[in-house]
Amino acid sequence: MMNFDTFPDITTERLQLRQIQTSDAEALFSYFSKDEVTQFFDLPTFKTIQEAHDLIKSWHERYSRNDSIRWAICLKNQPEKLIGTCGFHNFSPENFRAEMGYELHPDHWRKGMMTEAIRAIIPFGFNTFRLNRIEAFIDPDNVSSRKLLEKVNFDSEGVLHDYFFEKGTFVDAEIFALLRKNQYRLSAAR
Numbered sequence: 001m002m003n004f005d006t007f008p009d010i011t012t013e014r015l016q017l018r019q020i021q022t023s024d025a026e027a028l029f030s031y032f033s034k035d036e037v038t039q040f041f042d043l044p045t046f047k048t049i050q051e052a053h054d055l056i057k058s059w060h061e062r063y064s065r066n067d068s069i070r071w072a073i074c075l076k077n078q079p080e081k082l083i084g085t086c087g088f089h090n091f092s093p094e095n096f097r098a099e100m101g102y103e104l105h106p107d108h109w110r111k112g113m114m115t116e117a118i119r120a121i122i123p124f125g126f127n128t129f130r131l132n133r134i135e136a137f138i139d140p141d142n143v144s145s146r147k148l149l150e151k152v153n154f155d156s157e158g159v160l161h162d163y164f165f166e167k168g169t170f171v172d173a174e175i176f177a178l179l180r181k182n183q184y185r186l187s188a189a190r
Contacts, residue, residue: 010071012120015113016079017071020059024072025052027082031105040139041103042166067091073104073117083108086117088125096132098125109144118152122183132180137173149176153185
């Protein structure tokens with residue numbers, strides 16, 4: 001599904017989505033070392049920059065195995081500086097399905113940046129990967145993520161109790177999904 005000659009860059013009005021580089025480790029660490037960022041994430045708050053290097057290495061390895069793609073989110077006028085990431089993982093090619101994940105530096109929260117990035121990768125998922133379904137799992141208490149997903153037309157399909165074991169405890173997961181046939185619904189209809 002992901003046999004690209006070069007990593008696919010995506011440009012939006014304000015953003016440049018590009019391949020994550022080893023040189024992005026410091027920027028990645030700058031926000032993964034904040035508890036407010038990792039509160040609802042499946043990773044603990046980073047204590048060392050090596051953890052950022054390890055995460056980047058993991059994303060590269062998964063991309064090379066064709067089972068994940070993660071874009072660095074950068075401001076268009078600063079394409080060298082990562083402010084977040086987004087992408088697809090847990091591909092199920094036989095079911096035309098994948099999971100979406102994302103995170104953003106708190107300095108850029110509530111400015112529509114992630115909405116813009118997600119709106120750019122959704123068509124990529126449906127058209128390039130020929131997905132029929134894009135899923136996202138969130139903590140039911142993550143109000144910001146819920147609002148983001150609703151804004152980009154995802155529907156909540158319910159809560160899966162004790163679905164993940166994260167940071168030493170079982171946590172619920174609310175599953176959201178967007179189907180290909182529903183991708184163009186007007187957000188205003190909500």
